[in-house]
Amino acid sequence: MVNVEERYAVFPFYLCLDASASMAGTPMESVNRQLPLLRAAVGEDPAVAEVIRFGVVTFDDVAHTTLPLSDLSLVEAVPTVVAAGRTSYAAAFDHLRQTIEDDYHASRGKGDRWYRPAVIFVSDGRPTDDRERWQSAHSRLTDTGWKRHPNILSFGFGDADPAVLAHVSECKPHRAFIAAEGAEPATVVPELLAGLIQSIVSSSASVYSGEAQLVPPEVPSMTPIPVDELD
Amino acid sequence: MSALDSVPTAVSRPELRAGEMLAEGGEGRVYELVGRPGTLYKAYRRPAQLAPLEALIAWEARLAEAQPELAARVRAATAWPQAVVTQPGAAGGTAAGLLLPRAPRRFAVRHRDGTSRLATLSYLTADPGQRAAAYGLALPAPVSADRIGIVYALARVLEAFQRAAPPVGHGDLSTRNILWSLERGPEVFLLDCDSCERYSPDGEALDSGHRRRAMTPNWDDPATPAGANPTLASDRYSLGLIFLRVVGAAHFPLQRRQRDSELLSIDFAIPPAARRTRSLLDGAVVWSVCARSLSTRDPARRPAAAEWVSALEEVLDGLGAMSAARAVWAAQGGGTPAPSPTRSAEQAADVRVRPVAMSGAGRRWERVRPPGPGLPALPQSTRPAPPAAAPTRTAAPAPLPAPPSIVELARTGLGRGGELWLGAHRATLASLSRAGRRRRATRQVIGCLVLDFALLAVIFYMCAMVAGVLLGI
DSSP states (O other): OEETTOOOOBEEEEEEEEOSGGGTTHHHHHHHHHHHHHHHHHHTOHHHHTTEEEEEEEESSSEEEEEEEEOGGGBOOOOOOOOOSOOOHHHHHHHHHHHHHHHHHHHHHTTOOBOOOEEEEEESSOOSSOHHHHHHHHHHHSOTTSTTOOEEEEEEOTTOOHHHHHHHTTTOTTSEEEEOTTOOHHHHHHHHHHHHHHHHHHHHHHHHTTSOOOOOOOOTTEEEOOGGGOO | OOTTTSOOOEEEGGGOOEEEEEEEOSSEEEEEETTOTTEEEEEEEEEEEHHHHHHHHHHHHHHHHHOHHHHHHHHHHBOOOOEEEEOTTSOTTEEEEEEEEOOOTTSEEEOTTSOEEEOBGGGTSSOHHHHHHHHOOOOOOTTOHHHHHHHHHHHHHHHHHHHSSSOEEOSOOOGGGEEEEOBTBSEEEEOOGGGOEEBOTTSOBTTTTSOOOOOOTTSSOTTSOTTSOOOTTHHHHHHHHHIIIIIHTSOOOOHHHHHTTOOEEEEEEEOGGGTTOGGGSTTOHHHHHHHHHHOOSOGGGSOOHHHHHHHHHHHHHHTTOHHHHHHHHHHTTOOOOOOOOOOOSOOOSSEEEEEEEOOSSOOOOOOBOOOOTTSOSOSOEEOOOOTTTTTTOOSOOOSSOOOOOHHHHHHHHHHHHHHHHHHHHHHHHHHHHSTTOHHHHHHHHHHHHHHHHHHHHHHHHHHHHHHHHHHTO
16 A cells, blocks of 8 residues: 555665864865755755755764754754864764664654665774774674664775775775875865765665665775775 | 748757856756847757757647647747757767757745755655745645646646647656746646657657667656656656645655556545545546556556546536636646546556545654754764773664763753743733733732742751751751
8 A cells, every 4th residue: 555654765874974183174174164065965955855864973082973864955054073082983883883773763763764874984094992992893883683784885085094994894895995195185075075965866866766776976086995905 | 831841940059159057967968048048058968869859849830830729838838849959060960959948937946045946846746844844935735726736737738748640758757857836826847858759649659769768767657668768658657646746745656566566555645625525535537547547557548648637627626726727728828628527437457546534734844953063963972882891792782872860860850940930930020010910910929939938948958958067067
């Protein structure tokens, strides 16, 4: 039976953004300039906004939900992100797992169906917590026994370590990307967010075809990390 | 010489001065033209075949001679190609682009932030409460005369397409290709008409084989195999789908189920205001027309747009809203009442549409207001797990949020109490200052005095306890 209550399944996107002290200045200014553009590009188009849910998680010593997972057409403004502290990947992964689980149940309560969530992980540095800690948090997030485990696309610049990013994206091909050495954040960040807009719009079109696909952002100044770089 | 024999208007690219680019799609780009405000230039990415485009331009010219009332609908409600644009020196028989009429300004909506956007069907295919919250738009309620009028206007344009000789099919009646307006009453404006196809009387595409015509996902005809071009019957499917989505103000995702050969049973919610309308009761013609339109069993037997025109007129009449139909005639090519709809003996075997009472008050839509700049956005945050526990812990974290601390509870409790105390005193003062409410005011003053006395007693008691301990009593 089909009725007016039945809606398209939604495609949740989480931008998981490194907001550690190293992101202060140009990179964060760039993020804060670009996020409102993303909100407008996705939110002001009802055909795109309808099937996309977007949230922002930032992390430094701790992880915050900066923008709760939302229908961007209903979001008035994107909060400003401030950079401070260290780079705890463990906090990010733990927070994502909890947030995805909570958001999923809240959405189900409102009658929404979900495609597998996508996480766009962006970092300019290496994890400051020890390897075991962030890796175990990562394995909880990517645990295939957990039905909501997301697809993770990771993007690095600055001091980000390609091997670590490859791990974050579970060593899957064309999921981890790194900026060329010496690439300016002032170039990389706007490109990345413009790519993210395109990725969301293209992915939303695929939702309507009934077979949702996560279309990776195209970022000209970044290259895919070969899978075998993991040590 | 008739319009048919005349060479279709052709313009050489250097004669045009393209202005601002308005849109970019897979096929090409659309520009304003300097000095020609009502006309747009669509530049193809790759040169297109000239002959089918010329045939479409000639089709309209011929219709204007043979059936001017139908041509008037096409002219008023579509961006029908006006002329081909050729590039000097390009391969023979190719077109670089087209000249098209620009959609009048009323086919736009203005968002809350003041920006004007093309009024695509997407605005109408969801709960108007969501669109009001999201964009500040006041859109008509589901099953209102305005919504039915928009579908009626579309049915009349498709009727013109289908009654012409040869008939044409649009083939991609999707959200972005149909604009609507309610400024002068219900109206539609069809875009992308250069991908229309002419058909022979038995439904054979006359210019087929030379181009791929893709339907937009979610607006496609599930009877068409993947990769195949839409057929003349595809527009008939689209009309049924658009009726459900626009009049019902909902998504109605049907195609995937239909591709899986699922039998469809569609419950169409009717709001209380329209529940007694005879032309919307179970068994009314419009439901069987809708079901037959959506059927994938025998697409050729889907009802023609003309059947929709008379069925929708009956619905509008039943709602006491023939004024909407008259507004459509006045705005889009003139018209007179259609003959009463005749009940077809045919029933769709695979689709059933029935009206049901709308349940509940619907979903509430609230805007998301983030906190001010520089503040941690929300109280939700996660610290990294303590190192000792992290490596061994693989189980899922607790699904419930941590309970609020005692300090938080005390703070919120005190805050709430303070608000209540302030509110009570304000209300009392307001009553005292208003004449004619002495008795109520007296009661409130007594209440406040008792409350204040009790509070003072508690505070005194607590002070005495603290002082007692400090003084060693």
